Every structure is written in C-alpha cells, then in structure tokens.
Amino acid sequence: MLSLLVLVSACAPVEEQPLRVGTFLWPGSEPLFLARDLGYLDDGSIRLVEYSSLGEVDRDFRNGRIDAVSVTLDMALQLQQQGFEPRIVLVMDYSHGADALLARPEVRRLEELRGRRVAVEARSVSTYLLGQALAKAGLSPSDIEIRPLPSDQHEHAYASGQVDAVVTFEPFVSRLRARGAHELFDSSHLPGELVDLLVVREDVLEESPERVRHMLQAWFQALRHLAEHPADAVTRMSPRLDTSPEELASMLELLRHPTLEENHALLHPPSSPLLGPAHRLQGFMLERGLLEEPVRPERLLDVRSLEVLEEVR
Template identity: 30%
Template sequence: MIRTVLLAASLSALTLAASAFAADKPLRIGYVFAMANAPALIADKEGFYKQEGLDVDLKALGDGPVIQQALAAGELDVAYVGTPPVYQWYSRGLKSTILAKVNYGQAAVMVSDKSPITTLQDLKGKKLAGVKKGSGMDVLLRGYVLKDKAGLNPDQDLNIIDMPPGNMNAALERGIVDAAFSWEPFVSQAELRGTARVLFDVNQALPQYPWYVVIALPKTLQERPDDVVKLLRAHRKAVAFLNEHPDEANRIIADAFRLEPVQGPGGTTISPEQIVARARTRLGWSAELKPADLAFIQRLMNDSKALGFMDVDMSPAQLVDTSYLEKASH
C-alpha cells in the first residue's frame, strides 16, 4: 500500500516536472502562410501573445500537409491550418484537436480577362491550376466546386496542375493554364490588375464557410493547457483587432505579405492596403465554431472519403473541443 502511494506520488511529481519543463519552452506555432491566417500575424505583431505572458516560436509554412508532417515529427505544438488535412491525418493516427475557428471565406476560380470561359462547366477539357492533391483547398476544389457545382469528374474531365498560388496569376496571363483555383491576396491582385476575372466565388455560393482552424496535439493539451488558453485568448484579441481596426490591420497584413502596388487597367496605382481591403470582400475572421461550421466540416469529411483521401467515416465531434476557447473568453 505504501509502495503504491509512493509510486503514485512519484508519477505525479514527474508529470508536474514535465509540464513545468514544457512551459519553460516557447510554444511552437505553425501556420499556413495565407492572408486568412492573419490572426496569427496580428497576435504576434500587436504583442497579444506577450500580453498573455506567452513565449512563442511562430513559423510560416506552405500548406496543410506540410504542417501535419511537422506536427507528426514533433516540431510544432499548435497550428493554424485548413480542416481537411487535420481530419485526414487524424484518420491515419495523428490525433490533433480542433480548438477554434480562424476565418471564413477566401477562395475563387479565376480565368484570364480574355478567356471565353463563362461557366464552371466550360472547364471541361481545360487546364486548371490547383494546389497539392489532398490538401484542404484541393478537397474544396474537387469535391464542392468541380463535382457538386460543375458536375465534372476532377480526375477525368480536366487537367488539374499542382502549382504554388503565387505562380498562378502569371500562368493565367501567359496562357499556361486556362483557369486557377486560388485564394487571397492572389485573387484580388489579379482582379485589380485587370488581367483576370473571377469565374466562381466560393464565398458567394457558401456565405461565410469556415476554413482555417486552430489545432493542438494531445501532448500539448495535456502538458500545457494553461498556455493553450493563453494562446486562444491572444487569438480572440487578434480577431477583434482585425474587425475593429481594419485600416491598421490592413497595413500590417500588406507589410507581412510584402505586397507590391499594382497598376490598374486605367493606369492607376493600387496600394497594397487597397489589395487587402478588396480581399476582405471574400474573407473575414471569427474564433467561434458554430453549428453551421461543423456541418460544413462534415461535408468536407464526406468529400474526402468520396475522393479517396481517407477510408473511414468521421464526424466533427471526434476532434472538435471548444472548452479551451470558452475558458479563453473569461
């Protein structure tokens, strides 16, 4: 009996020591380098992490699958990422937890301003620039845009070319592709330059559809629950700043993404801040995960299974936990 008590006390002490050691290290945060993930930037630039007494190591990464790989390798504790890679990797054993929403909206199909294409159905037989197969945006493109809205088979009816979004506008202008499925600020840059037009705006078809979310590993939640709450409190502050101080936030975003002025079709110069302001017509920010958001995530899960990106049925209830976000509201 005494030995059991001593063993339990020793294990408890080891757990507390491990938690204290983890808390001494920076919270490693990865985020997909997209304008929609601006809350991560704002929280850093405006000092919201520091206000919460949180030391962070913030890293910008290319896409959701890359972030999932970094989480699996133990290189990140928390991430701002699109939902599909989260549940796809969850189905394979990487049990991340979705804690909060980051944004809604962002994506659109673009064509050249000189293109004869007028409907999604016209993409049949064409070349379309997309992103890495199986990524969040790819699931949205193949499942919702092409299969549901256009009635096209994404593997047979057109040629989807994997391309960095930063290269898509040039590829459209040069005729390398007939269309591109991209996000902000790239959509607004091309639109304001007058070299491309929006063929299909996802946010008009699915108003305020959720996209990026904040996730954490079980180890992070177990060892650093207080830091997770601090992170989400900083996240809430950043979302509020974006919504309450748009002009200042636009300047921070334009600077972080090193946006250059663009020349409009009439020869007018359009500032980086104006590009961000246009992008805001397609996206916005919110931390709350609402029932409609969970329904959309379920739709993405169904599409991922139908597209062969995972082989099990899943529901948002398996990986969503908003209790930390609720604590961060106090």
Template identity: 25%
Template structure:
C-alpha cells in the same frame, strides 16, 4: 505580395509528414505539464493576427497571466509548418480544416481544433476565360494545385453544375506558377486562391464562375493544438484564446489603433495595406467568440467535414491503409462523432472559445 501558401499539395504533404514523423527524434512527453510552448504559423490573411499579437506584446500579456511562455514562430512554407506540427516539433499550428484532417489526423496525431478563426468567403475561386457560365468548364483542362483545397473547391463547383470530376482534366500547377500560367492563351480554366486569384481576375476575358463564397463555412482556417498537450496544460488553451480575441477586437477597430494594427499585419505579411484589406474583405472572420462557438456547434460543421472527408478519401489522402472514409474519426461538441469512434484524431472543441464568450478567461 502576400504569399498564397495556405493550402498546398495535401497528398505530398501527408507523405512528407509521415516521413518527418518517422525520422524525427522522440519529442517530450505531451501528457506532462510544462510552461513553454511553440505555435507555428504561415502567411495568410486570416492568420496574421498571431505574429502581430507577439509583436504588440499581447502574447506576453496572456502568457504572463497564466504563468507560461508562448513562442509564435513563422514557418515559411505552409506544408512544412503542418509537417513540423505532425512530427511533434510544434505544440500547435495554423491550418485549414481539410489539411488538419488529411495530414496530422490521418497520420494518427490526436489533434484539437482550439479556435475556428474564419472561413474563406471569396479568397478561393474558379476562373474561366471567354464565358461566365460554369457549365462551360465541361471538357476543359483545369490548372490548379491538385489535392489541395482548390481541388475540393473544383469538386464542389462541378457538383453544383451537375458535372463530375471526370468531366474535366486537372493539370497540377504550383501556386507560385499558376498566375503566370493563366496568362497563356492555352490555359482557359483555373482554380486559385488569393493573392494569385486577384491577379488572375484581371486577365482579359477572365470570369470568376464559382468561389468559396458559394460554399460559406466549408473552407475553414483553424488553430489546432496537440490534444494531449492541451489536456495536460489547459492554461495554454486559455491563453491562446485570450490572445486571439483581444487581437481580433483590436484589428476590427475603426480608428487609428485598428488601422495601425492592420497596417502592421500587412507589413508582417510582406504586402501593402490595400492588398491586405482586400484579402481580409473576402475572409469571414469570426470576430466574436460566440460566433465561433455557434459555428463549432452548428450541425453544418459535421456536414462540411463529411464532404471534406469523403473527397479526401476519394483522392487517397487517408493513405493506403484506409479502407473507407470512416477510417479517421472526428469528434464535435455535444458528444457527436463522425467516422471511427474508436480512432478519433481530430476534435472540434468549443469549450475554450465558450470561456471567452462568457468572459471567464
């Protein structure tokens, strides 16, 4: 089955990332031009175009166009992939917006969100047994991966029902264990992501009472790169964006070529075409670069990242040295900023996606 390892244990990830960064050998100068780059990915429906692009020769095609070599490397554990990026062992990585903020950016690594690929549009959900009313969650124990996007989704669900985090008790449950735990009669509330969510929905008496489809655009999946590396090597940005949109266009084709591409992605993910299609159906892909540019320049992105950073700070994910939610600075298109403008470490850059939209790659 397609592993649900996209969004796991952000607090532990931050601690681990800082440890890795402190112990890793010094990486090469990120400000120097170079011709070889490594991009890390982990299994998730919205990120499967990357390994397929390498398999299909699309990565080589765009690398050759710009005179560079790009290695698309699978990291079996999502957290480890982000840790490796934070430690300078990868030039870029696939990551969710919350984890981009709480791991590399909060750890001081200047990071650029080069591509906004998709948002979860039902891949994450809150389940209750015996009731289809979200208000029924009050007073319950909720199994989830604490300090992950599931925790954020729970906070947003409670907010929508005029409830607070103090109205429930969370039980930290690994993503590998949560589907099994939900089969127990004692577990009556849970938050999970696909593919576990699909399995858990089949449990007798289970009702999905809130999902990421209720907060469209808030759980984003990105490709981020080291800012200094991108500035020194703009051809990397051009090639990556070219690779992405060519592959996404192929994936969308309603013909044999498109079907074959999706089937290959499913195989790379270790799942069936049917399971892969089901997860893609609840993933809102920004198929056209202009759509991604619109998402990057929409004021709603700043509102989303404000919610994400406020939640992250409230859970201690910015580290002990952070005195407020303003501690980690973020930059957005149009010169807009959020947080400490003198310490910007997460940048949403629409310029390369705009080149794709304008046909300038």
C-alpha cells in the same frame, strides 16, 4: 566535486521551449501576426512559424516539428484519420469569396473548362471547391486536366501559360486578377463550407494548456483591435502579405472571423454547426479517395480553452 556538479545540473531549471505554431500565407490567419506586433502574443511562449504552402505546414505538423497549425477543415479530418490526435481549439475564419476558381479571359463559363489545364493544390480544400464548381457545370474531374501545384506556384504557372485556370485563395486571387484572370466560381457559393481552424496536438494541449489559452486570448484581442482600429490593423498586417492596406481591407471583407461566443457554440458537440459541413466534406473526401475511412469529426472539437477564456474575460 563531480557529484556536486551533477546535483547542480539536476536542480537547474529546464528552459521551456515556445509553442511552435505553423501558418501559411492567408489573410484569415493574419490576426495572429497582428497580435504579435501589438505585444499581445509573447514570443517566448508562442513562436509563429511561416510556411509558403499548405503542404509544407501539414508535413511539419505530421513530423512533429510544430505543435499547432492553422489548417482547413479537410486537413484536420485527414490528420484525425492518420492518428495524429488533432484538437480544434479555434475556428479562425469562414471564407465567403476569398477562395476562388479563376480562368483566362477566353474561358468565359464553367462549362468551357472541359479539356483545360487547371492548377490546384493537392489534398487541400481547393479540391472541394473545384469539385463543387465542376458539378455545377455538369462536369467531372476527368473532363479537365488537373495540374497539382503548391499555392505559391499558382501565379507563376498562370503567368507562364502552363495552366488555363487556377483554384487558389487570397492573396493569390488578387494577384491573378491583376494578371487578367477572372473568377468563375468562389467560396461565396458555398456558405459555411470553407473554414479555417487552429489545431493543436492533444498531448500539447494537455501539457501546455496555459500557452494555448494565452494564444487564444491574444487572438481575440487582435480581432478587437481590427474592429476598433481597422486602418491601423491593415497597415500593420499588409506588408507580410505583400499587398497594400487597401487591398488587404478588401480581402478581409471576403472573410468572417467568428466571435468568442460563436466559437464556443462551434466547438461544443453535439450541437456544433461545424459538424454539418464536416460530414459533407468527409463524404466528398471519401468519394475522391482523400480519406480512406470515415472519422468522427465531433472528436476533433475541444472547447475547454475557450471556456476558461470566458471565465476571465
């Protein structure tokens, strides 16, 4: 009887766990949730895991609690250096104004940041935007007082008077603007530099390529819905961001989601347009101690899943 039970147990199918995808509050990644809402994304195959800050989602990817993650380019470079074998399977968006440095009304120019308290999420692409803004004003990080704070604490820090300026991203930019803050510098001054990516562990990509393809297919279906039915799309997406459909529509105007064809070019070394920004960002990170040694950004790029999508499109 015991041997029969063992035989039955051995023959029973093992239930596959869904691919766990970490996200943070950012309008650029909302098409993933739109895809789920529209039924394009199978919750049994792909599980979206929501985090309140970039630091949290980065931590859980490193700890193996999630299999894929929506991250910025700098975080992908850090993951590569630390041996986590990340693979970029999708360029989700470019920020053209959705990331910004905002300050109190009395701080009228970048030069007036000298000696001021500036909140920024540590080890994030916001430090790059801050560095470029300071350089434009002839300032260095030592000329300001940097307050490392997670993005979900930026609004409170500003409202409570703890900081004079904040480097953050939507929807927090709009919330700070509503509290009287004004922009001194934003990502529109850095065209093509601030990019958000979908990164998958190499072992997960090898073991579950069909799930990755399913997620990418759902992404592009959601983008098509956004383009063809924008009012319906922003109405569906805005509640999670705690904003109105009109406000979300304005935020999305500050982003650009590359098409399938553009993604194919972006993820195809050695001619990828992504490599120039990656090397410039790497130089900045090495200079600031955010990377210990140079990495090979071209090894991050993995176009295989997109190539299959093109075949079945």
